[in-house]
Amino acid sequence: MNRLQQVLDALVERIDTPAPIVLADVMQGNIDRIQGFADRHDLKVRPHVKTHKCVEIGRRQIEAGAVGITAGNVGEAEVFAAAGFDDIFLAYPIWAAGTKRARIRRLAESARLRVGADNVAAIEALADAMGDEPDRLQVVIEVDCGARRSGAPPEAAGDLALAARKRGLVPVGVFTYPGHGCVGRDARRRAAQDQEAALTTAVRGLEGVGVSAEVVSAGSTPTLEFSTSSVITEIRPGEYVFGDLNNARLGACTEDQIALFVAGTVVSDWVPGQVILDVGNKALSKEGSPEIGYGGVAGTKAVLSKVNEYHGFLLLPDGEFRPSVGTVVPVVPNHVCPVVLGFEELIVTDSTGTSLERWPVDARGFLN
Amino acid sequence: MNRLQQVLDALVERIDTPAPIVLADVMQGNIDRIQGFADRHDLKVRPHVKTHKCVEIGRRQIEAGAVGITAGNVGEAEVFAAAGFDDIFLAYPIWAAGTKRARIRRLAESARLRVGADNVAAIEALADAMGDEPDRLQVVIEVDCGARRSGAPPEAAGDLALAARKRGLVPVGVFTYPGHGCVGRDARRRAAQDQEAALTTAVRGLEGVGVSAEVVSAGSTPTLEFSTSSVITEIRPGEYVFGDLNNARLGACTEDQIALFVAGTVVSDWVPGQVILDVGNKALSKEGSPEIGYGGVAGTKAVLSKVNEYHGFLLLPDGEFRPSVGTVVPVVPNHVCPVVLGFEELIVTDSTGTSLERWPVDARGFLN
Numbered sequence: 001m002n003r004l005q006q007v008l009d010a011l012v013e014r015i016d017t018p019a020p021i022v023l024a025d026v027m028q029g030n031i032d033r034i035q036g037f038a039d040r041h042d043l044k045v046r047p048h049v050k051t052h053k054c055v056e057i058g059r060r061q062i063e064a065g066a067v068g069i070t071a072g073n074v075g076e077a078e079v080f081a082a083a084g085f086d087d088i089f090l091a092y093p094i095w096a097a098g099t100k101r102a103r104i105r106r107l108a109e110s111a112r113l114r115v116g117a118d119n120v121a122a123i124e125a126l127a128d129a130m131g132d133e134p135d136r137l138q139v140v141i142e143v144d145c146g147a148r149r150s151g152a153p154p155e156a157a158g159d160l161a162l163a164a165r166k167r168g169l170v171p172v173g174v175f176t177y178p179g180h181g182c183v184g185r186d187a188r189r190r191a192a193q194d195q196e197a198a199l200t201t202a203v204r205g206l207e208g209v210g211v212s213a214e215v216v217s218a219g220s221t222p223t224l225e226f227s228t229s230s231v232i233t234e235i236r237p238g239e240y241v242f243g244d245l246n247n248a249r250l251g252a253c254t255e256d257q258i259a260l261f262v263a264g265t266v267v268s269d270w271v272p273g274q275v276i277l278d279v280g281n282k283a284l285s286k287e288g289s290p291e292i293g294y295g296g297v298a299g300t301k302a303v304l305s306k307v308n309e310y311h312g313f314l315l316l317p318d319g320e321f322r323p324s325v326g327t328v329v330p331v332v333p334n335h336v337c338p339v340v341l342g343f344e345e346l347i348v349t350d351s352t353g354t355s356l357e358r359w360p361v362d363a364r365g366f367l368n
Numbered sequence: 369m370n371r372l373q374q375v376l377d378a379l380v381e382r383i384d385t386p387a388p389i390v391l392a393d394v395m396q397g398n399i400d401r402i403q404g405f406a407d408r409h410d411l412k413v414r415p416h417v418k419t420h421k422c423v424e425i426g427r428r429q430i431e432a433g434a435v436g437i438t439a440g441n442v443g444e445a446e447v448f449a450a451a452g453f454d455d456i457f458l459a460y461p462i463w464a465a466g467t468k469r470a471r472i473r474r475l476a477e478s479a480r481l482r483v484g485a486d487n488v489a490a491i492e493a494l495a496d497a498m499g500d501e502p503d504r505l506q507v508v509i510e511v512d513c514g515a516r517r518s519g520a521p522p523e524a525a526g527d528l529a530l531a532a533r534k535r536g537l538v539p540v541g542v543f544t545y546p547g548h549g550c551v552g553r554d555a556r557r558r559a560a561q562d563q564e565a566a567l568t569t570a571v572r573g574l575e576g577v578g579v580s581a582e583v584v585s586a587g588s589t590p591t592l593e594f595s596t597s598s599v600i601t602e603i604r605p606g607e608y609v610f611g612d613l614n615n616a617r618l619g620a621c622t623e624d625q626i627a628l629f630v631a632g633t634v635v636s637d638w639v640p641g642q643v644i645l646d647v648g649n650k651a652l653s654k655e656g657s658p659e660i661g662y663g664g665v666a667g668t669k670a671v672l673s674k675v676n677e678y679h680g681f682l683l684l685p686d687g688e689f690r691p692s693v694g695t696v697v698p699v700v701p702n703h704v705c706p707v708v709l710g711f712e713e714l715i716v717t718d719s720t721g722t723s724l725e726r727w728p729v730d731a732r733g734f735l736n
Contacts, residue, residue: 016442016466016736050677072678073646074384092678093635095646095694098384118636121693142636149679150636150644179676267461268486268510268518276518278441278463282709283735286654308547309418309705310440310460310735311517325489326463337677341650342709344733365712365732367651367678368384 002299003351004261004330010353012328017265018283020343021330022359025350027241027259028060034224034240035064041228046070046089046217048238051337053363054346055083057241068112070236074103075366081111083362090115091175091217091236093142093150095122100368101129108136114215116175118142118152120163127167134168140175140215141206145198146191147179154198158205165211173215174202175236181223185251192226195219200231222252244336245296246287261298261330262339263347264312266323275323277304277312279331284312285338298330340364370667371719372629372698378721380696385633386651388711389698390727393718395609395627396428402592402608403432409596414438414457414585416606419705421731422714423451425609436480438604442471443734449479451730458483459543459585459604461510461518463490468736469497472505482506482583484543486520488531495535502536508543508583509574513566514559515547522566526573533579541583541601542570549591553619560594563587568599590620612704613664614655629666629698630707631715632680634691643691645672645680647699652680653706666698708732 007023015021038045047061048070058069058080068087071077077088088111096104107113108130117123117139127134141160144151152160154174161171176198181191195218203213218227221239242260243253264279279295286307288294293303294312301320306313312331316322323329333339340346340361348357375391383389406413415429416438426437426448436455439445445456456479464472475481476498485491485507495502509528512519520528522542529539544566549559563586571581586595589607610628611621632647647663654675656662661671662680669688674681680699684690691697701707708714708729716725 013466016468016471018736092646093644095633095635097633097694097696098381100384103384118638119693122635125694144638148639148642149676149681150638152638265463265465267463267490270486270512270518270520271516274516276461278460278736281653281655282706285649286706287649308517313517325487326465326493328465338650338654342733342735361733365710365729367710368386368646 004298007349007351007353008263008328008330011349011356014356015263015347017263017328018279019263019347020339021261021263022346022348023259023351024348026257030240030243030257030259031061031064034237035066038235039065043228043232044234046234046236047241048072048236049076049080049363051238051241053340053361054359055080055362056359058085067234073366073368074100074107075368076363077107078103079363079366081107086111088113089140092116093118093122094126096125096129104129105131114138114140114172116140116142117160117164118150120160123160123164123167123169127169130169135170138170138172139164140173140217141171141202143174143176143198143202145176145178146194147177149177149179151176154201155205157202158209161206161211162209171206171211173213173217174199174206175215175217177219178223179220181220182246182250188222188250188252189226192223195223195227196229196231203231221247222250239336242336245332245334258332260336260339261332263328264331266325266327266329269325273316275314275316277314277329277331278310279312280310281307282309282342284331284333285335287333287335287338295331295333298332304331372666375717375719375721376631376696376698379717379724382724383631383715385631385696386647387631387715388707389629389631390714390716391627391719392716394625398608398611398625398627399429399432402605403434406603407433411596411600412602414602414604415609416440416604417444417448417731419606419609421708421729422727423448423730424727426453435602441734441736442468442475443736444731445475446471447731447734449475454479456481457508460484461486461490462494464493464497472497473499476504480506482508482540484508484510485528485532486510486518488528491528491532491535491537495537498537503538506538506540507532508541508585509539509570511542511544511566511570513544513546514562515545517545517547519544522569523573525570526577529574529579530577539574539579541581541585542567542574543583543585545587546591547588549588550614550618556590556618556620557594560591563591563595564597564599571599589615590618607704610704613700613702626700628704628707629700631696632699634693634695634697637693641684643682643684645682645697645699646678647680648678649675650677650710652699652701653703655701655703655706660702663699663701666700672699
């Protein structure tokens with residue numbers, strides 16, 4: 001991955017560190033590859049925007065063929081709706097309370113809005129929020145397929161769809177998240193099988209109460225290559241757009257497909273076997289462990305063994321490179337999604353490092 | 369800490385979750401208490417704004433008697449300088465390159481600017497950045513006292529001060545960060561002793577080359593009660609303003625002094641012994657471990673055993689409370705500093721939950 005160091009060397013006088021650098025050509029390759037995969041398997045792509053929170057990138061996903069977007073909270077959905085995105089799935093068990101009631105109502109006026117629900121109380125709250133226009137809101141029942149996070153048991157999906165219909169909401173299908181597929185290639189395949197079984201059961205449940213499952217929606221970047229069952233209608237990958245070390249370890253992307261890294265500068269080098277980078281947990285988040293580290297310098301074996309807020313402790317294995325103070329290095333995150341949270345903009349270039357654009361992280365913050 | 373639940377119950381119709389809630393009266397008590405402590409020991413207070421990134425809170429710290437502020441990066445310093453703060457210490461080994469050169473020059477025009485440095489190359493880069501006005505920039509030499517992060521050996525401080533003076537910069541003193549004091553009460557006291565020893569050596573080093581150490585600056589919230597040595601002139605605590613579970617565990621604050629918590633809603637409850645909150649690692653960061661958890665619900669033994677981006681897994685010990693879907697609960701972070709990163713604003717109330725103001729997190733983002 002020394003290509004990343006070359007890109008940085010070309011950019012270094014025009015940027016400040018820490019900064020998230022996006023290789024637009026590599027990113028476009030990821031967008032096109034997954035769209036092509038989905039097209040071949042007759043799947044719709046509905047990318048999760050939590051990974052980039054950037055309108056410009058969402059547009060490129062739509063241009064490539066995505067049918068709409070997935071958002072993780074009302075704030076993200078609002079930012080993208082305001083930018084003209086008109087087909088939004090809030091793949092989250094939304095609780096409509098406080099000022100969220102009016103916000104959901106407004107969203108449902110400006111876009112075709114689908115929201116997740118996994119229990120009757122939440123469905124009642126959504127219906128209350130919609131006032132006398134519950135039929136403007138489509139509901140997708142969330143079922144659990146083994147991640148033991150949110151989601152009803154698949155057998156409960158029919159009753160939940162019925163509860164939604166009874167209140168005038170429009171049940172349109174089911175979704176799940178195979179989050180237990182993030183621990184190895186076999187786990188990915190098994191989680192995808194669990195996902196298929198859960199969705200199949202849930203679809204039968206809906207059909208059993210006379211609700212047709214127009215939407216049968218599956219996660220995620222690590223499992224998508226195994227999510228080609230005929231029951232599934234759409235996939236909601238997020239991380240695929242950038243890739244990261246976790247996905248590379250899982251075999252869900254190659255290191256050459258990683259399209260985002262954080263440029264960091266060596267600011268101190270007094271401790272033997274270690275230098276300090278200006279990339280800490282506010283830039284990179286604290287994803288990893290002391291064992292695998294919290295991110296690595298591309299093209300080397302050096303990993304961050306610890307991250308304070310503005311300091312990254314880069315451990316230098318024996319015989320490895322020892323960058324001097326002032327050197328700018330490319331840090332590849334373990335998990336890319338939290339990285340955009342702390343930055344106003346992405347520095348967008350290409351694999352030659354010549355072009356330079358700044359794209360706002362439009363939905364930065366906006367967590368509720 | 370059931371007081372926090374009462375505050376939430378009073379607020380709940382007016383806010384959306386997740387949201388960071390600040391109790392202004394508790395916060396003001398923290399500001400006044402530490403200022404009083406410092407006054408009694410003849411120490412200046414220069415609070416670190418990385419914890420709150422909020423101009424309004426910085427103003428209250430100044431009104432209470434703080435001599436200026438500490439910032440962790442150029443972006444934070446710029447936001448506070450633009451808001452009228454005119455005495456800023458960038459307590460970080462800044463590397464002046466790229467567009468940071470001009471930014472540092474501009475900052476030094478609008479405020480009395482002090483920056484950290486721990487090596488000769490960084491000093492040279494700072495002097496180059498200042499062009500023909502190096503004397504507008506004050507340099508504080510960073511020394512290490514045992515945290516093994518940034519900072520030169522204390523014995524090197526004199527040479528570094530001399531290198532700064534040689535280039536026309538103005539060396540004014542030394543600083544250190546006793547970060548190894550974050551593991552228990554004894555560690556706090558020992559780290560403070562290490563800090564005193566390192567600063568004493570460094571001051572002698574400056575005096576040895578004819579530089580007077582006007583500034584002898586010490587961290588941090590956990591160590592400050594032991595940082596009353598006569599060699600120290602100022603303290604730079606950050607976390608004291610809000611407090612958090614880590615500081616409570618260390619004995620550096622009481623639970624009643626915690627002034628910030630994150631309001632979260634139970635969104636799903638299908639898994640026995642667990643509910644899912646809408647407080648994940650983007651809201652709370654990933655500070656903690658599976659053993660101690662990633663944050664706890666005030667007034668209960670329930671802790672988050674895992675945090676995904678928008679999902680917090682709240683483990684419910686046997687016989688403990690089991691909040692139903694839709695319940696809003698107060699989540700107290702382990703480490704408060706990363707929490708403000710993901711929010712546009714702080715919801716500011718008081719211990720009765722009646723008042724409600726929204727203060728912008730002005731320096732949210734701005735990591736470089």
